[in-house]
Amino acid sequence: MRVYEVQKGTTSLEGLRMAQRPDPQPGWHQLLIRVRAVSLNYRDHMVTLGRYFGGAVSRDTIPLSDGAGEVVAAGPGVTRFKAGDRVAGTFFQVWKDGPRSSSPPALGVPLDGTLAEYIALDQDGVVAIPTHLSFEEAAALPCAGVTAWHALMAAGRPVRAGDTVLCLGTGGVSTLAMQLAHAAGARVIVTSSSDAKLERARKLGASDTINYTATPEWEKEVARVTGGRGVDCVIEIGGAGTLARSMQSLGFGGKVCLIGFLGGPTGDTSPFPLMMKAASLHGISVGSTHMFEDMNRAIEQNRIQPAIDRVYPFEQAPDAYRRLASGDFFGKLVIAV
Amino acid sequence: MRVYEVQKGTTSLEGLRMAQRPDPQPGWHQLLIRVRAVSLNYRDHMVTLGRYFGGAVSRDTIPLSDGAGEVVAAGPGVTRFKAGDRVAGTFFQVWKDGPRSSSPPALGVPLDGTLAEYIALDQDGVVAIPTHLSFEEAAALPCAGVTAWHALMAAGRPVRAGDTVLCLGTGGVSTLAMQLAHAAGARVIVTSSSDAKLERARKLGASDTINYTATPEWEKEVARVTGGRGVDCVIEIGGAGTLARSMQSLGFGGKVCLIGFLGGPTGDTSPFPLMMKAASLHGISVGSTHMFEDMNRAIEQNRIQPAIDRVYPFEQAPDAYRRLASGDFFGKLVIAV
């Protein structure tokens, strides 16, 4: 089959090469999936830069954690799916349910990922995708969608109708968080440096938008539009220097959900505002198979369609990476396989 | 001022009489409220029958727990409201926040209630009403709305987007539960004996309706429309003989929220299905001031308008009671004051 590989030792996009691999075979409890679409996350960019956790990959690795496709064969012991089912794989293949109690390896690194024509996955690391979504749309969900759901609904007190959610930026996690929070009856505030993106965010359910270039002290604008009450949840994407303002944007009992790696392991900030507001800060890393299924019911019930910035053909996968690196996109970047 | 009184020893609607009382004065921490609209609950019917808890009222009592109006004066120590504010009183005047830890007396019985031109209430037993609601609509909320919110959002696991909520009947609690659950992104199933009412329920957000006269084993229809998964929450209004079917309608980890007195203290049923489904049963009695405020934010954010069956003029209050007794209504019965 055709795949892409991030070659051993890669530190730039040059290390991403198309290659051939033997078709995988479904082992015990595994499904063989014909991948139909995949999507990129910021993490995938870091991998090609050789700056993801332990540095450059130590073997040629098929990248990307997110993908959707069709089951084409089921290995021995499989009970949950059958050939023809439309499915997506989970980020942490082995986190099925409950709180996370280990750091399992994830698809894309160190495990081989989804940027391939076929992939074989354990049935417990696979979920059915919402029936109203295309493969391209479903490919947006495994990392960004589940992260957003986890942050909103499974970390600390779940967001409820009438709460206010502040989403930083308009990338994949933020746009899905907007849509899910809006579907849950919450008020959504979004920040961006682009008025055009803020306008698009309104179409996804945001009722309040803040251009952080025009309003650098955006926590004050958050206070103003909430009548001084502050927000119940911040989707904190981890950009350098935002955490302090995120904490200051909270209302009493609010939560900041810390996501992603934009600022990397740095980003020092005093947690003092948490004490003033009886608030909390939660570290979020994607989520479980069970969370993915819960989210899919929410997406299906509310006919949510993930925001897709652009769909690239398989042959132009590096272009998708380049757009990711540019930061100039709205929602998810998808590659059709 | 003009009021209605349920006269001492009353056992029928004949005991409800219009009367004169001196205007109340706001004491320490109290607001004087010009009542503009009130609403009826099943409990109020039971009071006129002399069948509410301890039996007939032991003194002439102003009935009804629910009302909305304008603050006209504030007593000493008041900090939360001022003259002109649009407010509603809470059912249990002294349950401000947290889990309920006593059985405080409620408005309407044994405390004097809202069917009067004026009422004086402690500021902690008063909330601001949503700005988009009329007084008639806001009067629908204190008992039925807060009960629905408590059941959905504060008892056990909160209902989330993608969950399924089963509402029994189309009275005040059920119609508000439908609207709140729909606003929260949940799927709503409703039962009724009237196809006309089921049709109206669809307008409030129900996507699935079951006529329990045509389908007496409605728990099987619930199983069918949920693909065998069952529901996450039942708004169980306590009609005789429904509890068993409610429990059988649950999915794994679901909750039955037991509300109201339709069946009174009888209604025996084996809780065995709770074991099979790892499920729970919660006794719900209205809610706290804090829950009322949380609900109001949800109502305001989602522009929910409570379903009002009919609004009666003050002079025709007994007619509102008669319609309540008939059971032939949809949503709330309101009296303008």
Place this chain on the structure above:
Amino acid sequence: MRVYEVQKGTTSLEGLRMAQRPDPQPGWHQLLIRVRAVSLNYRDHMVTLGRYFGGAVSRDTIPLSDGAGEVVAAGPGVTRFKAGDRVAGTFFQVWKDGPRSSSPPALGVPLDGTLAEYIALDQDGVVAIPTHLSFEEAAALPCAGVTAWHALMAAGRPVRAGDTVLCLGTGGVSTLAMQLAHAAGARVIVTSSSDAKLERARKLGASDTINYTATPEWEKEVARVTGGRGVDCVIEIGGAGTLARSMQSLGFGGKVCLIGFLGGPTGDTSPFPLMMKAASLHGISVGSTHMFEDMNRAIEQNRIQPAIDRVYPFEQAPDAYRRLASGDFFGKLVIAV
């Protein structure tokens, strides 16, 4: 290997026979365990009577869900254990973590159980046993211990120091609940018809005891000893006619944890007291692998030793069943293998 089998169609203890089976082999992800001790639960008695759920067993079945032993071999894919580890199997082999979302088959019926010299189990259905416990003591934990832990700590609000827990009877679940609740700093009240057993319960941490023969309206005694406050948690073993009194024993916000099958699927009772006390009723069926591990840490930290009524040699397994059937025991009945 030597095993016992409950023979197909069995409706009395006569159907329990010693037999020979081939030694099991550990498959993919499985451990081969040399069983050293097993314990009985009420369910096992029902199985020999042919009255457990679907009736008599439909094939010759090795009975019992509970056992502890040593790993003697690990199949392919095993990562969690190695030969020599001291372990116990879990009741529901495939409920690893999170809320239960299915009704998986359990050891003892329909799956072959632990009353055998060897058993092969998936590594996710196996836990390490506390280091201070003998195999006989550890064999007491899988069903009764995990059920008690689930009820106390994972259903509704966890029991905290200073809470009051009411344990009905002195069987396996109740005695372990006493010990765990006592270790958690809670006050423990116990009921029994035997003053001798109540005396033994005091040694396990109960501070208040009620002989329900001498005090049939024991809910009133519960109210008395708690100063009218009621209890926070009832370990309700499901004996006929106790549920009403259990609910009446609750304080505000309390929970009844409904366990076991003593009364079978009957046992009708009005849930009305739940409304008066803002209380809840939870159906409990054993628990997950994760709960078992959490409990084991509590047992190890607090040096809890399960109460063993008597240990029978393998050859006298039927005598253990007879004692179970008699109801005349305290804590757990164990068979050394």
Place this chain on the structure above:
Amino acid sequence: MRVYEVQKGTTSLEGLRMAQRPDPQPGWHQLLIRVRAVSLNYRDHMVTLGRYFGGAVSRDTIPLSDGAGEVVAAGPGVTRFKAGDRVAGTFFQVWKDGPRSSSPPALGVPLDGTLAEYIALDQDGVVAIPTHLSFEEAAALPCAGVTAWHALMAAGRPVRAGDTVLCLGTGGVSTLAMQLAHAAGARVIVTSSSDAKLERARKLGASDTINYTATPEWEKEVARVTGGRGVDCVIEIGGAGTLARSMQSLGFGGKVCLIGFLGGPTGDTSPFPLMMKAASLHGISVGSTHMFEDMNRAIEQNRIQPAIDRVYPFEQAPDAYRRLASGDFFGKLVIAV
């Protein structure tokens, strides 16, 4: 009556003076309490330095938040207590129950505090003290005890038997946290720079002690003694530079409870470890009346006696402050009134 006052503009202990004030009178809903003992918290030291929040006090203020005594008179509307009752006041007089939703003024600053012969408090800001405690012991509870309880039992997941709790230092909050965690069946690890204090901590229930002078990288020792598992809860007292190590000490799903002002609003630290461990950080500020009552039941049930470093006579109150400033004490500093 005799009182102490922190004089307007005070920036050193020189500003603490004994003075005379008229005896207070119990107003509506208030109790008049004869103060019998009070205790100091770090905050009280900051107040005399003029470095607590807004700076020096702006009027002569009776200091201290913590005290216990006897009710001598009840004002109109009082229902919860009567003359002769042994009580303590709450830190935030008006936070009765539920999550905190405002920043109410606290006793000691800006409200007049407890270092006086009498104090008049609203009955909802008063709790009964455990019967086995002296006034001196009970005076240790309002700030330090309730903070410890809140952190352990009401922030995020409650600590359960078998969990591991890491307490930083041996001041008031930490010593009470040790005792409460130990009573709850948890394992307790304590850090201090003094082996003598660590030895005393063992008597309060700590099973593992770390001298952070001898072991500056104490997070590694925490990892070692927990077998690499990490802890479930850190009582983080806010000393400069500890937060990073606290977060690194966590196990999966653990929580850091951020308490107090030792490091003030500074103390920057990357929250990155929270993401690796799916962990959370909670800002804790004392607690509600309801939490105080819950804690008292735990203290009474488990016969906990707060660790009192020393009791000073009223006339030597400044000496108590000096010892507080020295940092050289274990547990609580108390002044008999």
